[in-house]
Amino acid sequence: MTLERHRCSVDGCPNLAAYEVHRYVFDLEEGAVAQVVDESCPYICVEHALQNERGVTADRMPWSIVDYPLTNANRAPGIAVYVQLEPAYVA
Numbered sequence: 001m002t003l004e005r006h007r008c009s010v011d012g013c014p015n016l017a018a019y020e021v022h023r024y025v026f027d028l029e030e031g032a033v034a035q036v037v038d039e040s041c042p043y044i045c046v047e048h049a050l051q052n053e054r055g056v057t058a059d060r061m062p063w064s065i066v067d068y069p070l071t072n073a074n075r076a077p078g079i080a081v082y083v084q085l086e087p088a089y090v091a
């Protein structure tokens with residue numbers, strides 16, 4: 001099994017990504033859910049994930065647009081979910 005390593009998607013960040021960034025949406029009318037990769041910032045390091053979460057001032061509601069400092073540049077509804085990337089092992 002080949003595991004790819006990704007760089008953090010934040011501009012100028014040299015760190016390896018620790019997480020894949022997803023956007024989780026819950027439709028309050030229909031109850032439909034979706035979880036998709038945040039195309040504006042698909043990978044992020046721990047440091048920037050912390051900065052991203054600490055910088056949120058709005059309520060995190062999965063049916064509303066939440067302004068994150070580093071992710072969701074497209075301003076789509078939903079909350080950021082960080083999915084741990086598997087560490088790459090050298091055989």
Ligand SMILES: [Zn+2]
Binds near residue numbers: 046048
């Ligand atoms: Zn970073």
